[in-house]
Each structure stands twice: as C-alpha cells, then as structure tokens.
Amino acid sequence: MAMENNPAWPSWLPIRSELADLKPYGAPQISGVRALNTNENPYDLPKKVVAEMLEALPQVLANLNRYPDRDAVALREALAKYLSKSAGAVFGSRNIWAANGSNEILQTLMLACGGRGALGFTPSYSVHPLIAKATGTNWISGDREASFNIDIKKSIKMISEKEPGITFITTPNNPTGTSTPYADLEELAIACSEVKGLLVVDEAYAEFSQEKSAVNLIAQYPNVVVVRTMSKAFAFAGARVGYAVCNEAVVDAMLVTRLPYHLSSTTQALALVALDNSKALLAEVDALIAERDRVAAQLTKLGFEVSPSSANFLLFSGFKGDSKTAWESLVAAGILVRDVGLSGYLRVTIGLPSENDEFLTAIAALRS
Template structure:
C-alpha cells in the first residue's frame, strides 16, 4: 500500500501530521470547545426556511461577493463597519489560510506565541510560510513589553495574537494589541474566535480605524453554536478584503452556507443567549477544580486549561472510558476542558473528583 513517504511531497510537509482531535460518539463531548447548548427551535425553523428558499436557486452559482451576509456581519459587529470591511470563508481556518496566501509564502514568516492554536504552524507549512514560535512567559499572559521585544527581534511579515488564547484561555488586553501594531511593519491578526465569552474586554474591532495592517478574525463556530456550518469571518481595511479576493477560490461560500449564516445573524440575540450560562458554568467549574487542588488558569473563553494532573494521559483515558471526552494537548500536567451545560459540568466535576478518590 502506498504511504506518504512514497509521494513527492514538498520538503516542508515531510513528516507533518494533519490536524486532528479525537472523535468519539460519547455522551459528553468537551474536547473541541463547541457550544454544547442546542439552537432554539424558532431559530432552527427560520434557518430551515432560509435553506429551503436557497435550494430553489442552487442550479446557479451563489453570490460570489456574498454581500447580504457581509452586510449582516457588519451590522452584528457594529463600530460603524460596512460590508466592504468584512470577509467570510468556510471557518476561520480558511480565513487565516487566505491571509497567509495573500501576505505570506516563501521567504516570509508568521510569528505567534505558544502554546497557542495548533493550526497556526500547519497553515504556515501549507502556504510555505516560515513559522516563528515564541514561548509565552510564565502564566501565559502577554505584556506589551514582552510582545514588542519578540516582534522587534524577529521582524515577521505576519503575527497572530490569539485572544482569548487557545488552549490556555488567557485574555488579550488592548494595550498588547496597540503595542504590537506599532512594533513592526507587518500584518497583525487578532484571532477572536472566543471573544463573545470575554465579558470584560472590548473587541479589537474597535481599533481598526486608521490601522490598515490590523485584521480581526472571528467565527460563528463557538458562541453561535454553529460549528457544523463552517463560517468564519474577518473585519479589516477594505484594501485587505481586496487582497483576499486575489487568492480565494471562485464561489467559495455555498448558497446554503450564506443562507444559514445570514439567518443565524438575524437571531444573534437568541443564538448568544447561552453565553452567560457558559460563563457561569466556567466559573463554577473553575471554583470546583480549585477546591479539589488543581491549578486553573484564568480564562476568558468557553474552556479551562487545568494543571495539577499527575498523569494527564491516564486521567484523559479514565474520563473517556466514562463517556466524557476532553483534550490532552501534551502540556505537562495539564488538560483542557470545554465548558458544557450545567448537567455536563456537574458530571465532569464529579468524574474529576473521583480521580483522586
């Protein structure tokens, strides 16, 4: 049987592993930071009606510029944004890939601060962009001074600040973004996949005016409970949007994706009604695990990075055997736990408490 080693791969892809997280049909799946709350029935009905209408026209290509969706996204984000400042693709991963296709490539570099989202180096490899990994300071929080020093030392073409950061949950302060933007001449991406879960910090979208190299990436996969639809989006200067048009595939957003996402945004209040409950369960989970003696890192997201596991792999497998799937990312002594519903959180707390029994 032919294997990868038998194929003429590009040199920078040799030995690479594809992105992946364990997939199991378990009762409680808390490993990929989904919103585990169901979409309200009235919203489902409107989305289904929108899809039915869209299907009537699928013999034709969809709107290549998806103007209606971009207008809806601009209205959702606010801050005076217009459709010309919005872009979307099949998940924020594709948005980031398009950015690297437009601004990265051979001879150019992408920098970020680890541990962070594991797709960043894979996207760099896939676009022949050099990857610069700068370890985060103790406690994982970035400071303006630390960030500026790294950017001035390495002078990347593109830098990504993930806030709240995956997998640590660490919030990202505005002064770090401002300092980073002024520290180098490249493209600065702020990845806000989990922004809706941070009740204390305003989106970096507010910083866009006058900063044409600042790009803010968002997604409907998390807070909107829309992971299966695959809709990520970007707010940036109109010139950046024009640059992404150069690399996107024709008609890259299907008519069905456009219809479903536009309908969901019409119901953004209902779709986001679970966010407050998720924050409450996050804080409840953090308190319970702290009382059990674990180290819980501060989080502005819908997950917690928890340290203090003597055998993370063993704990992961024990919980998996009980029908609870979490994430083992190979961070010494740590596991990442997505925050679920109240019953799911109760089951997770009880299962972790039993590990020490």
C-alpha cells in the first residue's frame, strides 16, 4: 500500500501505489536571479509580434463561450507548413498533432502506444520516465557511453531483446547537448520497426542543431515519430505549444488518448500568429548558437570540461565540491543553473550575453 511505502502521503489518499515514491517535476522557479535553468529563449517576443497577437485576441475572447477547434486543424496546417519549409520534408496537417507543450504530446503518445513499455538511454530528459510511470508504461533504462553518445550496436540489441512499444532518442540530448547522427537514427528506426515499435525522436532543440532532422525518415519508416516544441528556439514557452510529426496512423492513435478540447482557443490563435512570424521569433537562434560556442570556449579556457552541445545549453564539470554545493554557490551569486542529478555536472542555459558574462564570472570563482 502507498502509505506503507512512503509516509509522505496521508493514509486517506488513494494515490496509486506505483506513483507513491515519485517526485513531481520541479525545476526551481526563483525570483530575482538569472534564470539559466530551463532552456528557454532569453529574448522577449518582438513588439510587432505582440501587437499582432493583441489584434487577434478580441475575436477569440468574444468566442470563449464556445469550445476550441478540437482538432486544431488551422494550427496543424501552419505547423506542417513551417516544418515543410524548415526541415526538408513535405507534410500536411494529417501528419501533425499539436498539444500543450511537447510534454503533453509525450503523454498522449505513451497512453496510446506504451503498452509494451518504453525504452530510453540515460542520462536524458527526465520527464520521459516520469510520464512513463504516470501512464502505467513500463520504463526500460538503457545507458549512454561516457561521452554521452549512444552505442548503436548495443542499443539495437536492447531493442530486439526488450521489444519496447516506444524507444526514445532525444537529439540534441537534454541534459548533455550531444546529438545522434541521422544515419544512427535510421538504424534505430529499422531496429524498432523489426519489433513493431515506435522510434520517438525528441527534437525539442532541433533548431539549434546542424544535424539533419529525423522528420526526413518518416516517409520511409512510418514508425518514426518526431516530437518538437515551440518552447525553446521559438521563444514561446509560456504559451505551451508542442507538436508531433508522424504518420497519419500515429495521429489517429493519439486522437483516442488526447483529452477533448485540450488546446484552448487562445493558445491556438496565439500560436497561429507566432507561426506567421516564425522568422522574427527565430531571429535570435544564430546569436544563441554563437553565444553557446563563446561560453563553451570560455568555460574550457577556465579549465572546465564541457560536453559538445548542439542545443542552447551546456553541461559542464570541473567545479569545487559536489553539484549541489556548486549550484547553491551560484544561486547565492544570483545565477540559477540546473543540477540535473548527474554527479559532478551542472547544466547552464545560454542566456543574454550579459547574463552569460555574469555566469562566467560566478563560475570562475568555483573552479576546482
């Protein structure tokens, strides 16, 4: 019983026993510090885009008495258009599903296709196993190499032995920043198809990477699902918009497990304006990449070890004391980074140049 497992829960609360030991996702939100801990885009939305959003709102607000478009067709069409332009493969709205952040996409997918369990290669995005457990999906943990890359032969063997319904690859990977080459993704797609499983490629940070997107695999391998978000490069985290790119049959399966009217009229309308202004919203991506490379070079010069990153954050080691102590020292200096639970490492999100300079000054004092 839950109460016997974990006295943190009151005895009258019938929490599922398999959830009793889990902790909620909880990246700290602290005011008055530089928030370099959740991989957001640090740039505010351009005024012109905000003005367009305000223009779109009155009609949306007047119609809040009605449910939103349940299937978010206009938004999915706009996402398909954005993707067809940016990622090199052509998609229609039937290949897209949209939801409140890519986390909701992951949940909808696991509810639909997680019956035979889900496999992931750690360290990776901690929410994958959390959603697995919350949806009753058996979580199978594979490893990454010391370099945080994936050993493809070993992974393929694991896929064929465990036959998971879903295999997750996050690329660029959070929290390590490393990316998985397209050719390796193709091999994994084949291995997954041989066990009639999905290969779910979490591309939350794709816009920061030079690697060819896995969306190009979908036409040949219908078991490939690419999960993306507008929370990172798109500077739209507060609006909560994520999407899946996949074969139509996968969308149909997700239609069964999505909640009715899950994506509000307001979210859909604002996301349409955002996509209409994708160039303006993505304008700082190159600057963030340049800053990432500058901060990585500075950290290396200071004597830290930095994992090669294709995303908007850096994982590094080489500071005094353990991760928790170094994290606390940085908070005391007004800088909030992420302790990702990897002993001896911390992750920093690339912020504004001035924030990055403040981080570099603070971390320099913690060199071991």
